[in-house]
Amino acid sequence: MDYDRAYNSRLMTASDAVDLIKSGNWVDYGCFLATPITLDRELAKRAGQIEDVKVRSLGFPGLAAVAKADPEGRSFRYNSWHFTGADRKLHDQKVCNYIPLLYHEGPGYYEKHDITTDVMLLRTTPMDHKGFFNFGVSNSFTRAQISAAKQVIIEINENMPYCYGGNEEQIHISEVDAIVESNHEEMFCLPEPAISDIDQQIAEIVVSQIENGSCLQLGIGAMPNAIGKLIASSNLRDLGVHTEMLCDSFVDIYEAGCISNRGKKQDVGKFVYTFALGSKKLYDFIDHNPSCSSYPVDYTNHLNNIAANDKAIAINNALEIDLFGQVSSESSGTRHISGTGGQLDYTYGCYHSRGGKALICLSSSVVDRDGTRKSRIRPFLEPGTITTLPRVMVNYVVTEYGMINLKGKSTWERAKALISIAHPEFRDELMEHAKRMNIHM
Numbered sequence: 001m002d003y004d005r006a007y008n009s010r011l012m013t014a015s016d017a018v019d020l021i022k023s024g025n026w027v028d029y030g031c032f033l034a035t036p037i038t039l040d041r042e043l044a045k046r047a048g049q050i051e052d053v054k055v056r057s058l059g060f061p062g063l064a065a066v067a068k069a070d071p072e073g074r075s076f077r078y079n080s081w082h083f084t085g086a087d088r089k090l091h092d093q094k095v096c097n098y099i100p101l102l103y104h105e106g107p108g109y110y111e112k113h114d115i116t117t118d119v120m121l122l123r124t125t126p127m128d129h130k131g132f133f134n135f136g137v138s139n140s141f142t143r144a145q146i147s148a149a150k151q152v153i154i155e156i157n158e159n160m161p162y163c164y165g166g167n168e169e170q171i172h173i174s175e176v177d178a179i180v181e182s183n184h185e186e187m188f189c190l191p192e193p194a195i196s197d198i199d200q201q202i203a204e205i206v207v208s209q210i211e212n213g214s215c216l217q218l219g220i221g222a223m224p225n226a227i228g229k230l231i232a233s234s235n236l237r238d239l240g241v242h243t244e245m246l247c248d249s250f251v252d253i254y255e256a257g258c259i260s261n262r263g264k265k266q267d268v269g270k271f272v273y274t275f276a277l278g279s280k281k282l283y284d285f286i287d288h289n290p291s292c293s294s295y296p297v298d299y300t301n302h303l304n305n306i307a308a309n310d311k312a313i314a315i316n317n318a319l320e321i322d323l324f325g326q327v328s329s330e331s332s333g334t335r336h337i338s339g340t341g342g343q344l345d346y347t348y349g350c351y352h353s354r355g356g357k358a359l360i361c362l363s364s365s366v367v368d369r370d371g372t373r374k375s376r377i378r379p380f381l382e383p384g385t386i387t388t389l390p391r392v393m394v395n396y397v398v399t400e401y402g403m404i405n406l407k408g409k410s411t412w413e414r415a416k417a418l419i420s421i422a423h424p425e426f427r428d429e430l431m432e433h434a435k436r437m438n439i440h441m
């Protein structure tokens with residue numbers, strides 16, 4: 001195949017490319033930083049000209065133009081697999097819907113035809129000399145989306161890092177219907193989160209649970225950042241990484257000499273992840289780095305693969321937990337905040353790893369906008385609150401007041417343990433609730 005000729009025959013303007021999208025189509029966007037920013041903007045310009053185009057997105061960096069362009073929702077219906085802060089705002093404005101997602105099952109939804117897709121739009125690296133476009137920092141369920149789509153349009157961006165894959169990290173020119181050369185925007189960078197005293201206290205408890213040779217999963221936010229900094233200044237050695245998200249903390253920990261990935265049982269010597277999101281430091285680290293392997297999410301988040309490594313540690317945040325031990329990480333009442341994401345996958349998988357632990361971390365209370373302190377350990381989840389982890393799955397829970405293990409405990413022992421790590425202001429009240437709810441000794 002003459003790749004240059006194939007490339008030129010598919011090259012078109014963004015405006016012509018989005019013309020391939022017709023009224024009534026389902027359109028899938030690439031996930032996280034594979035989001036096709038240029039094509040999204042161009043598609044948004046069609047508001048009023050086309051009808052009922054349904055868009056699915058995961059981790060859109062910023063505000064989706066198609067959602068902003070059409071407040072009436074006649075041309076576009078924007079759907080998110082996992083709410084970002086921007087998606088939350090769009091949802092509050094009624095121009096975004098959430099699609100429940102158990103992340104490791106994502107590829108299956110396409111492969112089993114639970115859903116269909118007409119056009120896939122994604123951002124990739126430029127084509128290499130063998131006719132491949134690399135998915136860069138977002139493997140996720142890109143291959144499943146491509147296989148399901150009737151047409152594939154890519155926008156290339158020179159700033160997308162080139163990421164080696166365990167598998168399914170690229171698309172060949174022969175599979176592409178249209179190519180758009182974008183303005184090569186800089187990769188979106190997450191702002192450095194401010195670490196509070198409470199994040200720091202929780203991080204200290206978490207790091208005390210990590211041993212030489214532990215295999216880590218870290219999520220997003222200030223607390224994982226605090227953990228990263230603490231590990232980087234520790235004497236921990238030979239840590240491994242098998243995670244859904246690769247974040248800046250892993251670079252700090254690696255540069256401090258704590259990660260070798262040599263103690264892993266699977267993917268020895270490799271950082272394993274399905275998407276990377278952070279700062280330029282992270283993107284420079286993974287670019288052409290043979291020690292980093294991106295895999296589809298049904299590999300990184302599969303129970304067997306998470307559990308394959310010994311001493312696998314899951315460290316995730318939650319919004320609330322009730323006295324039964326049910327965890328919500330995605331809504332507060334009917335206000336949808338985020339998503340299940342990979343929390344359930346890693347909580348289950350790490351518990352099944354030899355010597356593994358699953359930690360759910362949350363500050364014991366939050367202060368509302370009106371200044372009222374609210375306990376995050378609640379008698380029961382409020383009506384409408386979504387349970388992300390059923391109580392049987394929950395292993396360790398950490399607040400700034402300590403760490404407890406819920407496995408094997410009776411309802412009374414669970415409630416008592418949870419109350420022991422609640423904010424002191426709420427402990428008596430929670431105990432009264434427990435008794436009224438017939439949770440007793």
Ligand SMILES: CC(=O)SCCNC(=O)CCNC(=O)[C@H](O)C(C)(C)COP(=O)(O)OP(=O)(O)OC[C@H]1O[C@@H](n2cnc3c(N)ncnc32)[C@H](O)[C@@H]1OP(=O)(O)O
Pocket residue numbers: 085088218219220221222244245316317318319320329330332337338339340341342343366376
């Ligand atoms: C990418 C990864 O994390 S991989 C890890 C696996 N995936 C998961 O764990 C998915 C589920 N978890 C998550 O999405 C996150 O960890 C969360 C939402 C639980 C916490 O994330 P954080 O960024 O620390 O949350 P943050 O404190 O900024 O709050 C997010 C929103 O929830 C609101 N919120 C937080 N706590 C509460 C609460 N108890 N009640 C009501 N609202 C709350 C905040 O006000 C904020 O809303 P806003 O943006 O409209 O102001």
Ligand SMILES: CCCC(=O)O
Pocket residue numbers: 081082103244339340341342343
């Ligand atoms: C869906 C990916 C993000 C997460 O797991 O939180």
